[in-house]
Amino acid sequence: MKKNIKPLKDLLDSVRDIEGFPIGKDEDILALSDPPYYTxxxxxxxxxxxxxxxxxxxxxxxDYHREPFVGDVSEGKNDPIYNAHSYHTKVPHKAIMKYIEHYTEEGDIVFDGFCGTGMTGVAAQLLNRKAILSDLSPIATFIAYNYNKKVDVAEFERQANRILREVEEECGWMYETNPTTDVIASEAKQSSPGVQTNFLEKTQNPKKGYALSQSPESAEGLSKGKINYTVWS
Structure with missing residues:
Protein backbone atom coordinates (compact mmCIF):
# COMPACT_ATOMS: atom_id res chain seq x y z
CA MET A 1 0.00 0.00 0.00
CA LYS A 2 0.96 3.63 -0.28
CA LYS A 3 3.54 4.75 2.24
CA ASN A 4 2.00 8.18 2.88
CA ILE A 5 -0.81 6.85 5.06
CA LYS A 6 -2.11 8.56 8.15
CA PRO A 7 -1.17 7.10 11.55
CA LEU A 8 -3.80 4.79 12.99
CA LYS A 9 -4.10 6.87 16.16
CA ASP A 10 -5.38 9.77 14.03
CA LEU A 11 -8.04 7.56 12.41
CA LEU A 12 -9.51 5.74 15.41
CA ASP A 13 -12.33 8.24 15.83
CA SER A 14 -13.44 7.62 12.24
CA VAL A 15 -14.16 3.94 13.02
CA ARG A 16 -14.99 4.13 16.72
CA ASP A 17 -18.77 4.03 16.18
CA ILE A 18 -18.64 1.00 13.89
CA GLU A 19 -20.21 -2.08 15.46
CA GLY A 20 -17.46 -4.40 16.61
CA PHE A 21 -15.05 -1.70 17.74
CA PRO A 22 -13.25 -3.33 20.69
CA ILE A 23 -13.91 -2.39 24.28
CA GLY A 24 -10.49 -1.33 25.46
CA LYS A 25 -7.94 1.42 25.70
CA ASP A 26 -6.72 3.11 22.54
CA GLU A 27 -3.09 2.47 23.48
CA ASP A 28 -3.78 -1.28 23.71
CA ILE A 29 -5.47 -1.30 20.30
CA LEU A 30 -2.51 0.56 18.80
CA ALA A 31 -0.02 -1.79 20.46
CA LEU A 32 -1.72 -4.86 18.95
CA SER A 33 -2.05 -3.34 15.48
CA ASP A 34 0.39 -3.28 12.59
CA PRO A 35 -1.18 -0.74 10.23
CA PRO A 36 -2.16 -0.58 7.49
CA TYR A 37 -2.42 -4.34 6.99
CA TYR A 38 -3.62 -5.33 10.44
CA THR A 39 -5.61 -3.30 12.94
CA ASP A 63 -19.33 -10.09 -18.25
CA TYR A 64 -18.56 -12.09 -15.13
CA HIS A 65 -20.34 -15.43 -15.00
CA ARG A 66 -19.63 -18.69 -13.22
CA GLU A 67 -21.65 -21.86 -13.07
CA PRO A 68 -22.19 -23.13 -9.50
CA PHE A 69 -19.23 -25.14 -8.27
CA VAL A 70 -19.99 -28.85 -8.45
CA GLY A 71 -17.56 -31.38 -7.08
CA ASP A 72 -16.43 -33.31 -4.05
CA VAL A 73 -14.18 -31.39 -1.69
CA SER A 74 -12.29 -33.54 0.77
CA GLU A 75 -9.13 -32.39 2.51
CA GLY A 76 -7.49 -33.81 5.59
CA LYS A 77 -6.49 -31.85 8.67
CA ASN A 78 -2.90 -33.07 8.86
CA ASP A 79 -1.38 -30.27 6.78
CA PRO A 80 1.46 -28.41 8.58
CA ILE A 81 -0.10 -25.03 7.74
CA TYR A 82 -3.45 -26.13 9.15
CA ASN A 83 -1.82 -27.52 12.30
CA ALA A 84 0.29 -24.43 12.99
CA HIS A 85 -2.51 -23.13 15.23
CA SER A 86 -5.75 -24.78 16.32
CA TYR A 87 -9.13 -23.06 16.17
CA HIS A 88 -12.74 -24.23 16.29
CA THR A 89 -14.61 -24.54 12.96
CA LYS A 90 -11.32 -24.29 11.09
CA VAL A 91 -11.39 -25.28 7.40
CA PRO A 92 -8.26 -26.52 5.57
CA HIS A 93 -6.96 -23.89 3.15
CA LYS A 94 -6.66 -26.48 0.37
CA ALA A 95 -10.43 -26.98 0.44
CA ILE A 96 -11.03 -23.22 0.17
CA MET A 97 -8.63 -22.96 -2.77
CA LYS A 98 -10.98 -24.96 -4.97
CA TYR A 99 -13.77 -22.39 -4.57
CA ILE A 100 -11.51 -19.37 -4.97
CA GLU A 101 -10.01 -20.81 -8.12
CA HIS A 102 -13.47 -21.50 -9.54
CA TYR A 103 -15.16 -18.18 -8.75
CA THR A 104 -12.30 -15.67 -9.08
CA GLU A 105 -9.37 -14.77 -11.30
CA GLU A 106 -5.76 -13.97 -10.49
CA GLY A 107 -5.41 -10.49 -9.04
CA ASP A 108 -8.97 -10.41 -7.67
CA ILE A 109 -9.74 -9.45 -4.08
CA VAL A 110 -11.38 -12.12 -1.92
CA PHE A 111 -13.36 -11.02 1.14
CA ASP A 112 -14.00 -13.22 4.19
CA GLY A 113 -16.07 -11.48 6.87
CA PHE A 114 -15.87 -14.42 9.28
CA CYS A 115 -12.24 -15.30 8.68
CA GLY A 116 -11.35 -17.16 11.88
CA THR A 117 -7.63 -17.89 11.67
CA GLY A 118 -7.32 -16.69 8.09
CA MET A 119 -7.30 -19.84 5.98
CA THR A 120 -9.11 -17.95 3.21
CA GLY A 121 -6.21 -15.50 3.14
CA VAL A 122 -3.68 -18.33 2.91
CA ALA A 123 -5.65 -19.91 0.06
CA ALA A 124 -5.96 -16.58 -1.76
CA GLN A 125 -2.25 -15.83 -1.55
CA LEU A 126 -1.33 -19.27 -2.85
CA LEU A 127 -3.54 -18.57 -5.88
CA ASN A 128 -2.16 -15.06 -6.49
CA ARG A 129 -5.23 -13.23 -5.15
CA LYS A 130 -5.51 -10.49 -2.56
CA ALA A 131 -7.64 -10.95 0.54
CA ILE A 132 -9.51 -8.83 3.07
CA LEU A 133 -10.11 -10.71 6.31
CA SER A 134 -12.39 -9.67 9.16
CA ASP A 135 -13.66 -11.23 12.37
CA LEU A 136 -15.20 -9.98 15.62
CA SER A 137 -12.76 -12.09 17.64
CA PRO A 138 -9.48 -10.24 18.35
CA ILE A 139 -7.59 -13.51 18.84
CA ALA A 140 -8.90 -14.80 15.50
CA THR A 141 -7.74 -11.74 13.57
CA PHE A 142 -4.39 -11.77 15.38
CA ILE A 143 -3.78 -15.39 14.35
CA ALA A 144 -5.04 -14.66 10.83
CA TYR A 145 -2.64 -11.74 10.51
CA ASN A 146 0.35 -13.82 11.58
CA TYR A 147 -0.69 -16.61 9.21
CA ASN A 148 -0.75 -14.19 6.27
CA LYS A 149 1.91 -11.54 6.85
CA LYS A 150 5.28 -11.67 5.15
CA VAL A 151 7.91 -13.40 7.24
CA ASP A 152 11.68 -13.05 7.34
CA VAL A 153 12.47 -16.75 7.03
CA ALA A 154 16.03 -16.47 8.35
CA GLU A 155 14.91 -14.46 11.40
CA PHE A 156 12.02 -16.87 12.00
CA GLU A 157 14.44 -19.80 11.98
CA ARG A 158 16.77 -18.05 14.42
CA GLN A 159 13.96 -17.28 16.84
CA ALA A 160 12.48 -20.78 16.53
CA ASN A 161 15.86 -22.36 17.31
CA ARG A 162 16.29 -20.01 20.26
CA ILE A 163 12.93 -21.07 21.71
CA LEU A 164 13.74 -24.75 21.16
CA ARG A 165 17.08 -24.36 22.97
CA GLU A 166 15.44 -22.61 25.91
CA VAL A 167 12.73 -25.27 26.18
CA GLU A 168 15.34 -28.03 25.93
CA GLU A 169 17.38 -26.48 28.74
CA GLU A 170 14.33 -26.11 30.97
CA CYS A 171 12.34 -29.25 30.17
CA GLY A 172 14.73 -31.65 28.44
CA TRP A 173 15.37 -33.60 31.66
CA MET A 174 11.75 -34.81 31.62
CA TYR A 175 12.43 -36.81 28.45
CA GLU A 176 15.64 -38.49 29.59
CA THR A 177 15.63 -42.23 30.30
CA ASN A 178 17.97 -44.31 32.40
CA PRO A 179 20.07 -46.88 30.53
CA THR A 180 18.43 -50.26 29.98
CA THR A 181 20.07 -53.52 30.99
CA ASP A 182 21.30 -54.10 27.43
CA VAL A 183 22.78 -50.61 27.14
CA ILE A 184 24.52 -50.83 30.51
CA ALA A 185 25.89 -54.26 29.72
CA SER A 186 27.12 -53.12 26.31
CA GLU A 187 28.88 -50.05 27.67
CA ALA A 188 30.23 -52.00 30.63
CA LYS A 189 31.65 -54.62 28.27
CA GLN A 190 33.52 -51.94 26.35
CA SER A 191 35.00 -50.49 29.53
CA SER A 192 35.53 -53.63 31.62
CA PRO A 193 34.50 -57.22 30.77
CA GLY A 194 34.64 -58.12 34.45
CA VAL A 195 32.08 -55.48 35.35
CA GLN A 196 29.75 -56.79 32.63
CA THR A 197 29.89 -60.35 33.94
CA ASN A 198 29.26 -59.25 37.50
CA PHE A 199 26.34 -57.02 36.49
CA LEU A 200 24.68 -59.61 34.25
CA GLU A 201 24.89 -62.18 37.02
CA LYS A 202 23.10 -59.80 39.39
CA THR A 203 20.37 -58.68 36.98
CA GLN A 204 19.67 -62.07 35.46
CA ASN A 205 19.50 -63.90 38.78
CA PRO A 206 16.98 -62.08 40.97
CA LYS A 207 16.91 -65.11 43.31
CA LYS A 208 20.26 -63.94 44.61
CA GLY A 209 18.58 -60.84 45.97
CA TYR A 210 19.09 -58.38 43.14
CA ALA A 211 16.13 -56.70 41.44
CA LEU A 212 16.13 -56.51 37.66
CA SER A 213 15.43 -52.77 37.82
CA GLN A 214 18.30 -52.10 40.19
CA SER A 215 21.06 -49.98 38.62
CA PRO A 216 24.56 -51.07 39.63
CA GLU A 217 27.06 -48.53 40.86
CA SER A 218 29.15 -49.27 37.80
CA ALA A 219 26.38 -47.80 35.60
CA GLU A 220 26.91 -44.30 36.93
CA GLY A 221 28.20 -41.95 34.27
CA LEU A 222 26.86 -44.01 31.39
CA SER A 223 24.96 -42.18 28.64
CA LYS A 224 21.24 -41.66 29.12
CA GLY A 225 18.60 -42.24 26.50
CA LYS A 226 16.03 -39.76 25.23
CA ILE A 227 12.38 -40.16 24.31
CA ASN A 228 11.48 -39.25 20.74
CA TYR A 229 7.90 -38.08 20.93
CA THR A 230 5.24 -37.05 18.44
CA VAL A 231 2.28 -34.80 19.21
CA TRP A 232 -1.01 -36.02 17.75
CA SER A 233 -4.11 -33.89 17.44
Missing amino acids: ACPNPYINDFIEEHGKPYDEATD
Whole structure:
Protein backbone atom coordinates (compact mmCIF):
# COMPACT_ATOMS: atom_id res chain seq x y z
CA MET A 1 0.00 0.00 0.00
CA LYS A 2 0.96 3.63 -0.28
CA LYS A 3 3.54 4.75 2.24
CA ASN A 4 2.00 8.18 2.88
CA ILE A 5 -0.81 6.85 5.06
CA LYS A 6 -2.11 8.56 8.15
CA PRO A 7 -1.17 7.10 11.55
CA LEU A 8 -3.80 4.79 12.99
CA LYS A 9 -4.10 6.87 16.16
CA ASP A 10 -5.38 9.77 14.03
CA LEU A 11 -8.04 7.56 12.41
CA LEU A 12 -9.51 5.74 15.41
CA ASP A 13 -12.33 8.24 15.83
CA SER A 14 -13.44 7.62 12.24
CA VAL A 15 -14.16 3.94 13.02
CA ARG A 16 -14.99 4.13 16.72
CA ASP A 17 -18.77 4.03 16.18
CA ILE A 18 -18.64 1.00 13.89
CA GLU A 19 -20.21 -2.08 15.46
CA GLY A 20 -17.46 -4.40 16.61
CA PHE A 21 -15.05 -1.70 17.74
CA PRO A 22 -13.25 -3.33 20.69
CA ILE A 23 -13.91 -2.39 24.28
CA GLY A 24 -10.49 -1.33 25.46
CA LYS A 25 -7.94 1.42 25.70
CA ASP A 26 -6.72 3.11 22.54
CA GLU A 27 -3.09 2.47 23.48
CA ASP A 28 -3.78 -1.28 23.71
CA ILE A 29 -5.47 -1.30 20.30
CA LEU A 30 -2.51 0.56 18.80
CA ALA A 31 -0.02 -1.79 20.46
CA LEU A 32 -1.72 -4.86 18.95
CA SER A 33 -2.05 -3.34 15.48
CA ASP A 34 0.39 -3.28 12.59
CA PRO A 35 -1.18 -0.74 10.23
CA PRO A 36 -2.16 -0.58 7.49
CA TYR A 37 -2.42 -4.34 6.99
CA TYR A 38 -3.62 -5.33 10.44
CA THR A 39 -5.61 -3.30 12.94
CA ALA A 40 -7.17 -4.64 16.14
CA CYS A 41 -10.30 -2.63 15.30
CA PRO A 42 -12.30 -1.86 12.14
CA ASN A 43 -9.61 -1.13 9.56
CA PRO A 44 -9.74 2.46 8.25
CA TYR A 45 -7.37 1.61 5.39
CA ILE A 46 -9.65 -0.83 3.54
CA ASN A 47 -10.79 1.73 0.98
CA ASP A 48 -7.17 2.57 0.17
CA PHE A 49 -6.38 -1.13 -0.23
CA ILE A 50 -9.31 -1.68 -2.59
CA GLU A 51 -8.44 1.43 -4.58
CA GLU A 52 -4.87 0.19 -5.05
CA HIS A 53 -5.54 -3.49 -5.76
CA GLY A 54 -9.16 -3.74 -6.87
CA LYS A 55 -10.61 -3.72 -10.37
CA PRO A 56 -13.22 -0.98 -11.02
CA TYR A 57 -16.66 -2.39 -11.72
CA ASP A 58 -18.32 -1.30 -14.95
CA GLU A 59 -21.82 -2.66 -15.41
CA ALA A 60 -21.72 -1.98 -19.13
CA THR A 61 -18.62 -4.06 -19.80
CA ASP A 62 -18.59 -6.59 -16.98
CA ASP A 63 -19.33 -10.09 -18.25
CA TYR A 64 -18.56 -12.09 -15.13
CA HIS A 65 -20.34 -15.43 -15.00
CA ARG A 66 -19.63 -18.69 -13.22
CA GLU A 67 -21.65 -21.86 -13.07
CA PRO A 68 -22.19 -23.13 -9.50
CA PHE A 69 -19.23 -25.14 -8.27
CA VAL A 70 -19.99 -28.85 -8.45
CA GLY A 71 -17.56 -31.38 -7.08
CA ASP A 72 -16.43 -33.31 -4.05
CA VAL A 73 -14.18 -31.39 -1.69
CA SER A 74 -12.29 -33.54 0.77
CA GLU A 75 -9.13 -32.39 2.51
CA GLY A 76 -7.49 -33.81 5.59
CA LYS A 77 -6.49 -31.85 8.67
CA ASN A 78 -2.90 -33.07 8.86
CA ASP A 79 -1.38 -30.27 6.78
CA PRO A 80 1.46 -28.41 8.58
CA ILE A 81 -0.10 -25.03 7.74
CA TYR A 82 -3.45 -26.13 9.15
CA ASN A 83 -1.82 -27.52 12.30
CA ALA A 84 0.29 -24.43 12.99
CA HIS A 85 -2.51 -23.13 15.23
CA SER A 86 -5.75 -24.78 16.32
CA TYR A 87 -9.13 -23.06 16.17
CA HIS A 88 -12.74 -24.23 16.29
CA THR A 89 -14.61 -24.54 12.96
CA LYS A 90 -11.32 -24.29 11.09
CA VAL A 91 -11.39 -25.28 7.40
CA PRO A 92 -8.26 -26.52 5.57
CA HIS A 93 -6.96 -23.89 3.15
CA LYS A 94 -6.66 -26.48 0.37
CA ALA A 95 -10.43 -26.98 0.44
CA ILE A 96 -11.03 -23.22 0.17
CA MET A 97 -8.63 -22.96 -2.77
CA LYS A 98 -10.98 -24.96 -4.97
CA TYR A 99 -13.77 -22.39 -4.57
CA ILE A 100 -11.51 -19.37 -4.97
CA GLU A 101 -10.01 -20.81 -8.12
CA HIS A 102 -13.47 -21.50 -9.54
CA TYR A 103 -15.16 -18.18 -8.75
CA THR A 104 -12.30 -15.67 -9.08
CA GLU A 105 -9.37 -14.77 -11.30
CA GLU A 106 -5.76 -13.97 -10.49
CA GLY A 107 -5.41 -10.49 -9.04
CA ASP A 108 -8.97 -10.41 -7.67
CA ILE A 109 -9.74 -9.45 -4.08
CA VAL A 110 -11.38 -12.12 -1.92
CA PHE A 111 -13.36 -11.02 1.14
CA ASP A 112 -14.00 -13.22 4.19
CA GLY A 113 -16.07 -11.48 6.87
CA PHE A 114 -15.87 -14.42 9.28
CA CYS A 115 -12.24 -15.30 8.68
CA GLY A 116 -11.35 -17.16 11.88
CA THR A 117 -7.63 -17.89 11.67
CA GLY A 118 -7.32 -16.69 8.09
CA MET A 119 -7.30 -19.84 5.98
CA THR A 120 -9.11 -17.95 3.21
CA GLY A 121 -6.21 -15.50 3.14
CA VAL A 122 -3.68 -18.33 2.91
CA ALA A 123 -5.65 -19.91 0.06
CA ALA A 124 -5.96 -16.58 -1.76
CA GLN A 125 -2.25 -15.83 -1.55
CA LEU A 126 -1.33 -19.27 -2.85
CA LEU A 127 -3.54 -18.57 -5.88
CA ASN A 128 -2.16 -15.06 -6.49
CA ARG A 129 -5.23 -13.23 -5.15
CA LYS A 130 -5.51 -10.49 -2.56
CA ALA A 131 -7.64 -10.95 0.54
CA ILE A 132 -9.51 -8.83 3.07
CA LEU A 133 -10.11 -10.71 6.31
CA SER A 134 -12.39 -9.67 9.16
CA ASP A 135 -13.66 -11.23 12.37
CA LEU A 136 -15.20 -9.98 15.62
CA SER A 137 -12.76 -12.09 17.64
CA PRO A 138 -9.48 -10.24 18.35
CA ILE A 139 -7.59 -13.51 18.84
CA ALA A 140 -8.90 -14.80 15.50
CA THR A 141 -7.74 -11.74 13.57
CA PHE A 142 -4.39 -11.77 15.38
CA ILE A 143 -3.78 -15.39 14.35
CA ALA A 144 -5.04 -14.66 10.83
CA TYR A 145 -2.64 -11.74 10.51
CA ASN A 146 0.35 -13.82 11.58
CA TYR A 147 -0.69 -16.61 9.21
CA ASN A 148 -0.75 -14.19 6.27
CA LYS A 149 1.91 -11.54 6.85
CA LYS A 150 5.28 -11.67 5.15
CA VAL A 151 7.91 -13.40 7.24
CA ASP A 152 11.68 -13.05 7.34
CA VAL A 153 12.47 -16.75 7.03
CA ALA A 154 16.03 -16.47 8.35
CA GLU A 155 14.91 -14.46 11.40
CA PHE A 156 12.02 -16.87 12.00
CA GLU A 157 14.44 -19.80 11.98
CA ARG A 158 16.77 -18.05 14.42
CA GLN A 159 13.96 -17.28 16.84
CA ALA A 160 12.48 -20.78 16.53
CA ASN A 161 15.86 -22.36 17.31
CA ARG A 162 16.29 -20.01 20.26
CA ILE A 163 12.93 -21.07 21.71
CA LEU A 164 13.74 -24.75 21.16
CA ARG A 165 17.08 -24.36 22.97
CA GLU A 166 15.44 -22.61 25.91
CA VAL A 167 12.73 -25.27 26.18
CA GLU A 168 15.34 -28.03 25.93
CA GLU A 169 17.38 -26.48 28.74
CA GLU A 170 14.33 -26.11 30.97
CA CYS A 171 12.34 -29.25 30.17
CA GLY A 172 14.73 -31.65 28.44
CA TRP A 173 15.37 -33.60 31.66
CA MET A 174 11.75 -34.81 31.62
CA TYR A 175 12.43 -36.81 28.45
CA GLU A 176 15.64 -38.49 29.59
CA THR A 177 15.63 -42.23 30.30
CA ASN A 178 17.97 -44.31 32.40
CA PRO A 179 20.07 -46.88 30.53
CA THR A 180 18.43 -50.26 29.98
CA THR A 181 20.07 -53.52 30.99
CA ASP A 182 21.30 -54.10 27.43
CA VAL A 183 22.78 -50.61 27.14
CA ILE A 184 24.52 -50.83 30.51
CA ALA A 185 25.89 -54.26 29.72
CA SER A 186 27.12 -53.12 26.31
CA GLU A 187 28.88 -50.05 27.67
CA ALA A 188 30.23 -52.00 30.63
CA LYS A 189 31.65 -54.62 28.27
CA GLN A 190 33.52 -51.94 26.35
CA SER A 191 35.00 -50.49 29.53
CA SER A 192 35.53 -53.63 31.62
CA PRO A 193 34.50 -57.22 30.77
CA GLY A 194 34.64 -58.12 34.45
CA VAL A 195 32.08 -55.48 35.35
CA GLN A 196 29.75 -56.79 32.63
CA THR A 197 29.89 -60.35 33.94
CA ASN A 198 29.26 -59.25 37.50
CA PHE A 199 26.34 -57.02 36.49
CA LEU A 200 24.68 -59.61 34.25
CA GLU A 201 24.89 -62.18 37.02
CA LYS A 202 23.10 -59.80 39.39
CA THR A 203 20.37 -58.68 36.98
CA GLN A 204 19.67 -62.07 35.46
CA ASN A 205 19.50 -63.90 38.78
CA PRO A 206 16.98 -62.08 40.97
CA LYS A 207 16.91 -65.11 43.31
CA LYS A 208 20.26 -63.94 44.61
CA GLY A 209 18.58 -60.84 45.97
CA TYR A 210 19.09 -58.38 43.14
CA ALA A 211 16.13 -56.70 41.44
CA LEU A 212 16.13 -56.51 37.66
CA SER A 213 15.43 -52.77 37.82
CA GLN A 214 18.30 -52.10 40.19
CA SER A 215 21.06 -49.98 38.62
CA PRO A 216 24.56 -51.07 39.63
CA GLU A 217 27.06 -48.53 40.86
CA SER A 218 29.15 -49.27 37.80
CA ALA A 219 26.38 -47.80 35.60
CA GLU A 220 26.91 -44.30 36.93
CA GLY A 221 28.20 -41.95 34.27
CA LEU A 222 26.86 -44.01 31.39
CA SER A 223 24.96 -42.18 28.64
CA LYS A 224 21.24 -41.66 29.12
CA GLY A 225 18.60 -42.24 26.50
CA LYS A 226 16.03 -39.76 25.23
CA ILE A 227 12.38 -40.16 24.31
CA ASN A 228 11.48 -39.25 20.74
CA TYR A 229 7.90 -38.08 20.93
CA THR A 230 5.24 -37.05 18.44
CA VAL A 231 2.28 -34.80 19.21
CA TRP A 232 -1.01 -36.02 17.75
CA SER A 233 -4.11 -33.89 17.44
